[in-house]
Amino acid sequence: MNIFIAGGTTGIGYSLAKHYLSKGYWVGICGRNPAKVSENNFEKLQIFQTDVCDLSSISLALQQFLADKNSLNIFINCAGSYAEDVAGNISYEEAEEMLQTNILGTVNCFEAARKIMKNQKNGRIAVIASVSGILEYENSSLYTKTKRSVIQIADAYHRALQPFGISVTTIAPGYIDTQKLRALNQNDLSKKPFLINEETATIVISEAIENKRKLVIFPTKMKWMMKSLSLLPSSLLNIIMFRKAKWMKND
Numbered sequence: 001m002n003i004f005i006a007g008g009t010t011g012i013g014y015s016l017a018k019h020y021l022s023k024g025y026w027v028g029i030c031g032r033n034p035a036k037v038s039e040n041n042f043e044k045l046q047i048f049q050t051d052v053c054d055l056s057s058i059s060l061a062l063q064q065f066l067a068d069k070n071s072l073n074i075f076i077n078c079a080g081s082y083a084e085d086v087a088g089n090i091s092y093e094e095a096e097e098m099l100q101t102n103i104l105g106t107v108n109c110f111e112a113a114r115k116i117m118k119n120q121k122n123g124r125i126a127v128i129a130s131v132s133g134i135l136e137y138e139n140s141s142l143y144t145k146t147k148r149s150v151i152q153i154a155d156a157y158h159r160a161l162q163p164f165g166i167s168v169t170t171i172a173p174g175y176i177d178t179q180k181l182r183a184l185n186q187n188d189l190s191k192k193p194f195l196i197n198e199e200t201a202t203i204v205i206s207e208a209i210e211n212k213r214k215l216v217i218f219p220t221k222m223k224w225m226m227k228s229l230s231l232l233p234s235s236l237l238n239i240i241m242f243r244k245a246k247w248m249k250n251d
């Protein structure tokens with residue numbers, strides 16, 4: 001099996017890479033800064049310097065990865081940019097990076113992978129959205145809006161690629177204890193409900209891809225909380241989510 005993971009140099013992507021390497025598969029990973037890879041002495045790991053915001057860059061990395069292989073079995077897009085505040089409270093640069101990486105990057109990854117998989121007439125594509133993109137409420141952050149868009153984009157590709165034997169799996173995780181999440185929260189994850197570790201997330205994500213699930217929301221408690229919240233009238237939901245955001249920011 002040949003697996004390519006965009007945004008695979010750290011965090012969830014790298015954990016998935018190690019999972020597939022442990023099965024003996026060939027794994028290609030990419031990021032803007034390959035030096036971030038903590039351990040790269042795996043025989044079947046190939047690392048590429050790539051920006052998902054540039055379609056030709058991601059296509060070239062895939063081409064190089066597949067040069068001596070005959071198929072691309074799984075493509076996972078873990079690349080993401082995160083600044084947790086409402087639009088207006090974040091810089092233009094942060095907003096631009098989030099929109100480029102999370103939205104354009106998602107489309108670029110689908111395009112690069114589908115071109116190869118369409119000729120094969122099979123393959124699996126997965127993208128990491130976020131549980132925060134499941135709900136529609138006032139005052140949600142720009143990050144949340146971009147992840148909501150990721151879910152919509154993946155839905156469009158799911159329908160478009162089904163006739164070609166290509167499955168699309170959207171992953172909507174709750175909080176996963178990655179270095180990035182810690183860095184964004186000054187190493188304090190005490191206000192992150194239902195936090196899970198990278199290994200648990202990796203098992204859930206890899207099983208979802210294997211079973212060709214369309215949308216997976218996890219952990220289970222977070223999923224049911226989101227489902228319950230989605231049943232509330234929007235005015236009440238808005239108040240709850242506003243208070244939650246204030247509590248998380250210690251306002």
Ligand SMILES: NC(=O)c1ccc[n+]([C@@H]2O[C@H](COP(=O)([O-])OP(=O)(O)OC[C@H]3O[C@@H](n4cnc5c(N)ncnc54)[C@H](OP(=O)(O)O)[C@@H]3O)[C@@H](O)[C@H]2O)c1
Binds near residue numbers: 031033036101128131
């Ligand atoms: N951790 C959580 O609690 C959580 C919850 C829900 C959803 N998610 C989503 O899960 C994904 C992974 O999160 P994580 O916590 O594992 O974060 P992470 O460790 O920062 O991983 C992000 C990866 O994407 C790469 N990347 C970022 N921008 C890129 C670009 N423009 N082109 C190519 N690669 C790029 C990063 O490398 P470079 O910076 O070197 O490019 C890195 O390899 C993200 O999409 C995030 O939004 C995370």
